[in-house]
Amino acid sequence: MAEQKAEAxxxxxxxxxxxxxAAPQELSADDEAGELNIVPFLDMVVNILMFVLATVAVTFTATIETTPPSSGGGKVRIERADKALNLTVIVTNDGVALKAAGGNISTGCDGVGPGITFPTKNKGPDGEPVLDADAITECVRxxxxxxxxxxxxxxxxxxxxNNISYRKVIECIDAVRKDKNGNDMFPDVLFGVPR
Known part of the structure; x- marks a missing residue:
């Protein structure tokens, strides 16, 4: 009878x-097998990457081969024969002056004489003087x-x-390096320091 009571x-x-x-417990989404949920992390990384790509400014750098002035001052040029042109381009607000071994080149490139070789006639939309690059090229040729x-x-x-923009200096460099046919004139540009 005791057995019957036990089986009550x-x-x-x-x-x-x-x-x-006794039933196996179902794990909640937060407790699943201890794995990390990396989807939010990947979403954040992709969003940051897209932001960086959209805001990065691409910078193109152009180099111009030139020889900077030496610290000694006047000894920039290589010693040459006595019969050399020794051409110098001086860019100012008033225009472009050319100076050769024989003296200053006169206005309009007509010979040796005083004055600015190519005076500026008007100012561009940026307020800076407009340089006549074609006239400079023809005169140098x-x-x-x-x-x-x-x-x-x-x-x-x-x-x-000192107040001439970098762009104007580059225009002058371009005007004296090659002529309108693409032939080299003065490919080796040296920078002088105004006194």
């Missing part, structure tokens, strides 16, 4: 509790072709006033 029926509440404790002694000369010195 369980109440419905007891059976339910036993089933709950004319000076280079004026004597057979100047044919092999490749160096030119460019000097600019």
């Amino acid at each position: 029926k369980l109440s419905a509440g007891q059976r339910s509790k036993i089933r709950r404790l 004319k000076l280079k072709d004026s004597s057979p002694d100047f044919k092999e000369e490749t160096q030119i010195r460019i000097t600019a006033s």
Whole structure:
């Protein structure tokens, strides 16, 4: 009889509790097998990457081969023969002056004489003087072709006033390096320091 009492029926509440404790527990989404949820992290990385790519400014750098002035001052040029053009371009607000071994080139590139070779006639939209690059190129070609002694000369010195923009200096460099046919005139540009 004692055995029959041991096998007594369980109440419905007891059976339910036993089933709950014996059943495998389902893990919540936060507790799943201890794995990290990397989707939010990847979303953040992709968004940051897109932001960086959209805001990075691409900078193109152009280099111009030139020889800077030496710290000693006047000894920038390589020593050459006595018959050299020794052309210097001086860029100012008033225009462009050319100076050769024989003296200053006169207005309009008509010979030796005082004055600015190419005076500025008007100002551009930025308020800076407009340089006549074609006239500079023609005059430099004319000076280079004026004597057979100047044919092999490749160096030119460019000097600019302190208030002249970098763009104007580059325009002058471009005007004296090659002529309109693409032939080299003065590819070796030296910078001079105005006094």
